[in-house]
Amino acid sequence: MKLLKVLIKNHKMLFNLIKSDFKNRYLGNHLGIMWAFIQPCVMVAVYWFVFTRGFRAGSVSNVPFLLWLLAGMVPWFLTNDAIMSASNAIVSQGFLVKKILFEVKLLPFVKIGSAILANLAFWFFLLIVCFVYGYHPNWWWLQLAYYMLCVIAISMSFGLLFSAITPFMPDISQIINLIFQVLFWATPVMWDKNILNGKLVYLIKLNPFAYIVDGFRDTLINQQPFWHHYSMTIYFWLLNFIVYWLANRIFNNLRPHFADVL
Numbered sequence: 001m002k003l004l005k006v007l008i009k010n011h012k013m014l015f016n017l018i019k020s021d022f023k024n025r026y027l028g029n030h031l032g033i034m035w036a037f038i039q040p041c042v043m044v045a046v047y048w049f050v051f052t053r054g055f056r057a058g059s060v061s062n063v064p065f066l067l068w069l070l071a072g073m074v075p076w077f078l079t080n081d082a083i084m085s086a087s088n089a090i091v092s093q094g095f096l097v098k099k100i101l102f103e104v105k106l107l108p109f110v111k112i113g114s115a116i117l118a119n120l121a122f123w124f125f126l127l128i129v130c131f132v133y134g135y136h137p138n139w140w141w142l143q144l145a146y147y148m149l150c151v152i153a154i155s156m157s158f159g160l161l162f163s164a165i166t167p168f169m170p171d172i173s174q175i176i177n178l179i180f181q182v183l184f185w186a187t188p189v190m191w192d193k194n195i196l197n198g199k200l201v202y203l204i205k206l207n208p209f210a211y212i213v214d215g216f217r218d219t220l221i222n223q224q225p226f227w228h229h230y231s232m233t234i235y236f237w238l239l240n241f242i243v244y245w246l247a248n249r250i251f252n253n254l255r256p257h258f259a260d261v262l
Contacts, residue, residue, distance in 0.1 A: 086158075208236050
């Protein structure tokens with residue numbers, strides 16, 4: 001509740017910082033913000049070519065491969081970008097941390113908001129592919145708001161935790177990057193989880209990012225309600241609240257020392 005009050009009280013400053021951070025991502029490049037659209041399109045094109053032409057991947061459960069792939073890539077790259085950016089929020093904005101009256105806890109949210117803007121091109125591309133393959137907007141698509149809330153919540157929890165630790169352990173950024181490279185292939189983004197059986201299925205269910213990826217596909221393709229997987233929903237939010245509680249305690253304890261180590 002304290003965090004919510006801080007966000008509401010400083011919402012104008014937060015929005016301005018998000019816009020500024022988004023612009024700074026592409027500052028100095030001749031194409032500027034256009035890179036936010038070029039990079040996702042090239043990335044999707046490469047993955048599509050490799051898997052459809054190189055590995056000869058066909059449709060997945062009668063769903064066109066490109067649509068199935070994008071439905072998993074969009075939430076993954078957004079979550080990955082948000083958490084990675086938020087983990088460096090304190091270090092990259094040291095000049096703001098040293099200001100006595102500035103609310104430092106806003107910085108991870110600035111990075112998360114900037115990541116959402118930077119990934120809008122993925123969403124636009126996903127919608128185009130949905131229309132091309134005959135998947136038009138329906139009431140089920142309203143669930144995307146819920147899964148976006150899941151993305152923001154888990155990014156906030158892990159981002160707050162990592163951003164508090166990074167100033168004291170600079171190597172943590174490289175460790176996080178390595179972990180997410182492993183998680184990318186451990187999460188059913190590029191492959192179908194239905195090929196697994198036995199204990200491997202339970203291991204995948206322990207991955208909270210798999211819940212979000214599956215949720216996007218359930219919404220856009222399978223049209224299943226999020227409460228259909230009620231046990232996973234309970235597990236996801238319970239884990240999220242535990243991580244946030246831990247992150248909040250660590251952040252509050254370390255906050256007085258941020259200016260000294262930067």
